[in-house]
Amino acid sequence: MRAIMRPWCAAVVLAALPLAAAPAQAREVVSFETPGYSAGTIVVRTTERRLYLVLGNGQAIRYPVGVGRAGKQWAGVSRIDGKYLNPAWAPPPEVKHDKPSLPDVVPGGSSHNPMGVAALTLAGGEYAIHGTNQPSSIGGYVSYGCIRMYNQDISDLYGRVRVGTAVVVTR
Numbered sequence: 001m002r003a004i005m006r007p008w009c010a011a012v013v014l015a016a017l018p019l020a021a022a023p024a025q026a027r028e029v030v031s032f033e034t035p036g037y038s039a040g041t042i043v044v045r046t047t048e049r050r051l052y053l054v055l056g057n058g059q060a061i062r063y064p065v066g067v068g069r070a071g072k073q074w075a076g077v078s079r080i081d082g083k084y085l086n087p088a089w090a091p092p093p094e095v096k097h098d099k100p101s102l103p104d105v106v107p108g109g110s111s112h113n114p115m116g117v118a119a120l121t122l123a124g125g126e127y128a129i130h131g132t133n134q135p136s137s138i139g140g141y142v143s144y145g146c147i148r149m150y151n152q153d154i155s156d157l158y159g160r161v162r163v164g165t166a167v168v169v170t171r
Contacts, residue, residue, distance in 0.1 A: 026150050032060035037168070042080075042129070042161065044147055044169040046073055049139050051129070051147060053160060063157065066132065066148035069141045073171060074127070080165045082121040083158060087130075089115045095144060117151045118158045122167055129167070130154060 032052055037043055039056030046067045052060040067073065086108035096102055106113045116131020131151040132138065138150055147169075149157065 027061055027063045027153050027156060029055070029059055030062045031058055032062075033058050038166075040161070040165060042157075042165060042167045044129075044167070046075065046169060046171045049141075051149065051157075053157060061156075061160075063149055063153045064138050065129075066137045066140050066142040068143050068145040072143065072145045073141075074145055075169050075171045078122040078124060078127075078167045078169070080120045080129075080161060080163055080167060081123045082119075083161075083163060084119045084121070085158075086117060087113075087115050087119045089113050092126075092144075116149075116154060118154045120154075120158065120161065120165075129157070 030052075032054060034043070037054045039054055041054045043052040043054060043060070044050075044065065044067070045052070049065055049067055051063045051065045053063075054060045088108045089106045090104060091099070091102045091106075108115070111133055114130075114133060115128070116133055119128045119130035121128045127146050129147040129149065131154040132148045135150055137148060142148065
């Protein structure tokens with residue numbers, strides 16, 4: 001049985017959108033000298049609209065992301081509690097209230113599914129790090145609190161992390 005994702009953050013996009021390619025430098029290895037984060041930790045810097053996967057030895061992979069819009073941002077520490085490929089999505093009550101015309105479930109793999117090609121759910125059930133069917137939203141304040149990535153970047157991150165990976169979100 002396929003899991004149905006219900007994170008609060010998913011974008012509300014139902015028009016068929018062409019999938020634009022991510023810029024050539026969508027992700028890159030960068031210097032990351034912030035002490036206190038061990039290799040394997042995911043650090044999201046909301047104000048930068050960047051996600052870092054700490055590699056250790058002063059380096060991290062930096063990915064551009066879309067983050068929570070005004071009033072929907074959060075900060076804290078969590079862990080990845082699930083990994084899903086092509087997840088189905090059910091709009092949470094807050095999203096359904098804002099957009100009552102949304103279907104109750106959007107199938108995984110659909111061009112209308114705001115979760116993109118993969119999702120990493122965070123402990124607590126409200127938020128996820130996921131792909132998008134709206135690549136132009138990357139770099140913006142766009143979600144209900146989730147961290148949105150280019151589909152090719154969430155696929156890359158998905159292969160590098162496991163359930164239990166620490167996630168730190170800062171403002």
